[in-house]
Amino acid sequence: MKPTNIKNPDYFHxxxxxxxxxxxxxxxxxxxxxxxxxxxxxxxxxxxxxxxFPGILGRTCDRPCEPACRRGRVEEEPVAICRLKRVAADYKxxxxxxxxxxxxxxxxxxxxxxxxxxxxxxxxxxxxxLGYEITLFEKDHLSGGAMRTQIPRFRxxxxxLEEELHYILDMxxxxxxxxxxxxxxxxxxxxxxxxxxxxxxxxxxxLELPGFEEAEANIHTGIEWLANVAxxxxxxxxxxxxxxxGGNTAMDCCRTSKRLGGEQVTVTVRSxxxxxxxxxxxxxxxxxxxxxxxxFHVPKRYILKDGKLSGMEFQKVEKEYDSDGKRLLVPTxxxxxxxxxxxxxxxxxxxxxFPWIERDLGIEFDQWELPILNKDTFQSxxxxxxxGGDSALGPDNIIxxxxxxxxxxxxxxxxxxxxxxxDRPVPxxxxxxxxxxxxxxxxENDISSDVRYAVPHAQKEKxxxxxxxxxxxxxxxxxAFNETMRCLNCDVQTVFSDKLxxxxxxxVDICPxxxxxxxxxxxxxxxxxxxxxxxxxxxxxxxxxDILETGRIMAKNEDLCLxxxxxxxxxxxxxxxxxxxxxxxxxxxxxxxx
Amino acid sequence: xxxxxKPKFQHPDLQTNDLGFTRRDYEGxxxxxxxxxxxxxxxxxxxxxxxxxxxxxxxxxxISGIGCxxxxxxxxxxxxxxxxxxxxxxxxxxxxxxxANKNLHYVGIxxxxxxxxxxxxxxxxxxxxxINMLYIVANNGTYGLTKGQLSATADLGSKTKAGDESLYxxxxxxxxxxxxxxxxxxxxxxxxxxxxxxxxxxxxxxKGFAFIDVVSPCVTFNNTDFSTHGYKNTWENYVSLGQxxxxxxxxEITTSYAAGKDKEITLHDGSVIHLHKAGKNYDPSNxxxxxxxxxxxxxxxxxxxxxxxxxxxxxxxxxxxxxxxKSFNELSFHDLCPGNExxxxxxxxxx
Numbered sequence: 001m002k003p004t005n006i007k008n009p010d011y012f013h014x015x016x017x018x019x020x021x022x023x024x025x026x027x028x029x030x031x032x033x034x035x036x037x038x039x040x041x042x043x044x045x046x047x048x049x050x051x052x053f054p055g056i057l058g059r060t061c062d063r064p065c066e067p068a069c070r071r072g073r074v075e076e077e078p079v080a081i082c083r084l085k086r087v088a089a090d091y092k093x094x095x096x097x098x099x100x101x102x103x104x105x106x107x108x109x110x111x112x113x114x115x116x117x118x119x120x121x122x123x124x125x126x127x128x129x130l131g132y133e134i135t136l137f138e139k140d141h142l143s144g145g146a147m148r149t150q151i152p153r154f155r156x157x158x159x160x161l162e163e164e165l166h167y168i169l170d171m172x173x174x175x176x177x178x179x180x181x182x183x184x185x186x187x188x189x190x191x192x193x194x195x196x197x198x199x200x201x202x203x204x205x206x207l208e209l210p211g212f213e214e215a216e217a218n219i220h221t222g223i224e225w226l227a228n229v230a231x232x233x234x235x236x237x238x239x240x241x242x243x244x245x246g247g248n249t250a251m252d253c254c255r256t257s258k259r260l261g262g263e264q265v266t267v268t269v270r271s272x273x274x275x276x277x278x279x280x281x282x283x284x285x286x287x288x289x290x291x292x293x294x295x296f297h298v299p300k301r302y303i304l305k306d307g308k309l310s311g312m313e314f315q316k317v318e319k320e321y322d323s324d325g326k327r328l329l330v331p332t333x334x335x336x337x338x339x340x341x342x343x344x345x346x347x348x349x350x351x352x353x354f355p356w357i358e359r360d361l362g363i364e365f366d367q368w369e370l371p372i373l374n375k376d377t378f379q380s381x382x383x384x385x386x387x388g389g390d391s392a393l394g395p396d397n398i399i400x401x402x403x404x405x406x407x408x409x410x411x412x413x414x415x416x417x418x419x420x421x422x423d424r425p426v427p428x429x430x431x432x433x434x435x436x437x438x439x440x441x442x443x444e445n446d447i448s449s450d451v452r453y454a455v456p457h458a459q460k461e462k463x464x465x466x467x468x469x470x471x472x473x474x475x476x477x478x479x480a481f482n483e484t485m486r487c488l489n490c491d492v493q494t495v496f497s498d499k500l501x502x503x504x505x506x507x508v509d510i511c512p513x514x515x516x517x518x519x520x521x522x523x524x525x526x527x528x529x530x531x532x533x534x535x536x537x538x539x540x541x542x543x544x545x546d547i548l549e550t551g552r553i554m555a556k557n558e559d560l561c562l563x564x565x566x567x568x569x570x571x572x573x574x575x576x577x578x579x580x581x582x583x584x585x586x587x588x589x590x591x592x593x594x
Numbered sequence: 595x596x597x598x599x600k601p602k603f604q605h606p607d608l609q610t611n612d613l614g615f616t617r618r619d620y621e622g623x624x625x626x627x628x629x630x631x632x633x634x635x636x637x638x639x640x641x642x643x644x645x646x647x648x649x650x651x652x653x654x655x656x657i658s659g660i661g662c663x664x665x666x667x668x669x670x671x672x673x674x675x676x677x678x679x680x681x682x683x684x685x686x687x688x689x690x691x692x693x694a695n696k697n698l699h700y701v702g703i704x705x706x707x708x709x710x711x712x713x714x715x716x717x718x719x720x721x722x723x724x725i726n727m728l729y730i731v732a733n734n735g736t737y738g739l740t741k742g743q744l745s746a747t748a749d750l751g752s753k754t755k756a757g758d759e760s761l762y763x764x765x766x767x768x769x770x771x772x773x774x775x776x777x778x779x780x781x782x783x784x785x786x787x788x789x790x791x792x793x794x795x796x797x798x799x800x801k802g803f804a805f806i807d808v809v810s811p812c813v814t815f816n817n818t819d820f821s822t823h824g825y826k827n828t829w830e831n832y833v834s835l836g837q838x839x840x841x842x843x844x845x846e847i848t849t850s851y852a853a854g855k856d857k858e859i860t861l862h863d864g865s866v867i868h869l870h871k872a873g874k875n876y877d878p879s880n881x882x883x884x885x886x887x888x889x890x891x892x893x894x895x896x897x898x899x900x901x902x903x904x905x906x907x908x909x910x911x912x913x914x915x916x917x918x919x920k921s922f923n924e925l926s927f928h929d930l931c932p933g934n935e936x937x938x939x940x941x942x943x944x945x
Contacts (some may be wrong), residue, residue, distance in 0.1 A: 505634075505785055
């Protein structure tokens with residue numbers, strides 16, 4: 001193998017698994033260390049710059065970082081990254097004086113944002129400090145988008161939502177709320193320099209089975225129903241409720257039903273539990289509220305009694321694989337199952353919908369009615385029109401919408417400054433030694449072997465009776481401290497200098513996870529097998545040095561490195577050093593500095 | 595020394611041995627030797643060797659004298675018996691322990707000061723007495739613990755870090771051991787675990803006195819360009835008898851080697867040492883040849899390593915003394931004090 005080029009900004013970034021997995025590339029270990037030091041406001045601001053909604057995401061994020069966490073590869077559970085983010089938000093002091101100042105003198109460019117969800121607000125956050133004038137259109141009277149309408153208040157209290165929305169709204173946005181855009185053509189006539197579409201995936205589906213028309217009054221679309229609950233248009237539901245679907249919306253629907261008078265709430269899923277799309281912790285929360293989830297039940301028809309919905313019939317199926325390995329759901333032949341119900345909530349997916357965009361404007365759409373976009377710039381086939389969030393690539397999550405917002409804001413800034421939209425600024429990186437003295441590092445390398453700490457919950461008797469009472473209490477400071485000590489500090493990199501190495505094997509002997517090998521060089525597949533412990537995880541790189549004096553190379557498997565720094569502590573010549581790698585994606589403010 | 599504990603986390607694919615232990619279970623406390631000390635690699639090699647052989651930790655006794663080398667037993671097999679004895683007196687304690695319980699694996703760890711200077715007499719006698727043990731000398735050619743004076747194994751012309759030149763020829767521990775009747779003599783290098791680990795395994799299995807002289811550089815006081823015991827000089831002048839593999843008795847069936855390509859040495863319990871490459875043409879059963887081999891390389895400034903000498907036909911201490919089959923510590927009061935009647939029988943034989 002060729003010597004690893006550690007100057008490539010992606011190389012060490014990839015070692016920080018959580019940050020690499022985060023769509024917005026939040027510097028996770030950096031903010032976790034700040035929480036350890038009780039520097040909550042500092043931790044909050046690192047999050048705020050990367051993901052814009054730390055308090056909201058600390059409660060609701062899909063957490064792509066956690067399955068990626070290295071801790072999950074050396075023991076059972078990853079660090080509770082998401083809930084530590086909430087700690088930063090819960091314990092911070094007033095941070096308003098740390099927010100960017102908005103120039104009074106505008107730069108003469110005017111941007112329209114459609115939909116006041118996380119993607120649009122991120123664009124606003126990135127562009128307002130640069131002097132842009134922003135007009136935000138929202139069909140509802142309140143901002144927040146899916147964060148407000150699809151996430152129940154018992155998971156995301158309104159004060160947290162309002163606080164973080166207002167950090168941006170208070171920057172001076174021209175809000176045109178309650179104004180639904182019905183024609184893109186008309187909007188373009190208003191003369192905006194760029195238009196950002198962040199309208200989400202607003203179209204829910206209802207399952208049309210026999211009996212649907214008669215029972216329609218009691219068959220609801222999950223996301224619409226949740227939005228109506230959020231806007232207090234709906235405050236009750238029947239005693240018996242069936243929720244169709246196995247995603248996070250289904251979990252929110254069933255838990256909300258339970259708080260609005262649903263006594264027998266059942267979730268039914270077509271496939272097996274292992275194929276459910278909902279996050280495991282959301283399934284767990286629903287189960288903790290005594291909501292049964294039945295799998296392998298395919299809905300067949302709505303049953304009516306006296307012209308009103310009284311139940312649903314399901315066919316029981318089981319999983320089989322055909323000769324191509326495709327998963328099939330085959331009826332078991334058992335009698336159909338009938339579950340009585342007063343209401344049915346359909347949480348079986350949502351779609352994008354752009355009936356208001358005329359098709360002769362130069363904005364092209366694909367076969368799934370999604371806009372054709374450049375995936376790096378989020379520019380549509382119309383030079384001035386950008387898409388982000390669910391409306392860009394289909395339903396996803398808040399953190400992805402934020403990441404889109406950052407990229408789109410950068411693109412808008414580049415075109416407004418007449419720069420090449422494809423000439424993206426390089427990420428901001430820094431690599432600094434953490435050595436403070438002999439065997440002293442500026443980070444805590446004596447990592448805790450504790451198992452993951454659970455977040456305390458409020459009493460079920462209370463939360464089930466109050467739609468707005470938050471279920472999770474969040475970590476207290478002591479629990480948070482203990483949980484932070486589980487972080488392996490993967491951003492503190494093991495940096496190797498081949499010129500200094502005397503090949504004494506001290507690092508090899510001390511490494512707790514057998515990461516380091518000195519061996520003859522070969523091509524990657526062979527080398528992976530020849531290491532002290534074979535490197536089977538091909539997603540993780542091998543850090544290879546130049547040829548050493550004995551003709552061998554140093555090969556380090558990044559997969560299971562604990563970043564404990566013992567290699568550097570035992571190294572007599574400081575050929576190993578622990579260096580902190582800070583990585584931040586370039587945002588609009590980092591472009592066009594000249 | 596490091597101030598943190600070694601994290602408990604280990605490689606998830608780390609293999610367990612026949613006893614269900616991983617290599618990590620054979621570790622000792624975290625080393626307090628200087629970072630880069632060859633002695634730590636010797637600990638690591640012993641840990642690996644013991645784990646691969648599925649040694650029961652409670653059936654091992656580790657004994658040492660004084661010096662940096664003699665700290666090593668703290669850093670491996672923390673569940674084994676241990677005795678850190680007086681300077682140069684490890685052989686006496688090892689002899690006593692072996693006399694009392696011949697059923698343990700004895701690992702003696704010493705250094706060039708402990709065995710070639712203050713304890714040289716003791717060393718000579720334990721070799722001569724053929725105690726069944728593995729005796730390892732961690733040889734760095736310097737007195738590291740007293741800040742780097744020349745030791746008795748420093749080669750003629752080698753210099754200390756301060757610039758003092760060795761005016762005397764060195765004591766070659768391997769040659770000495772062969773001369774004095776050791777039945778297993780090897781030399782290795784802390785930096786070459788591929789060679790050191792099978793040698794340790796073979797030495798632990800060998801019945802009789804097994805000796806390994808391990809060049810183990812002192813990174814703090816004797817790792818200069820003008821020292822013959824530093825990493826650089828050792829790597830450059832290292833002459834190996836080729837790859838060596840140790841196949842424990844119970845593993846023999848599952849491992850296949852091309853017949854005739856290697857030299858095989860079968861030990862008393864059925865374990866096999868495979869010697870590849872240069873080793874297959876070398877006759878390790880010939881004492882004179884072994885000494886000649888060592889001296890020839892020494893003349894060229896080279897360090898001859900590998901299994902230099904083995905003789906499986908000699909008897910160990912207990913056989914020579916014709917001791918009882920049971921180990922002494924298992925003898926009961928009645929065995930040791932059989933009563934007046936037995937005394938009378940014995941007395942009768944002198945009449």
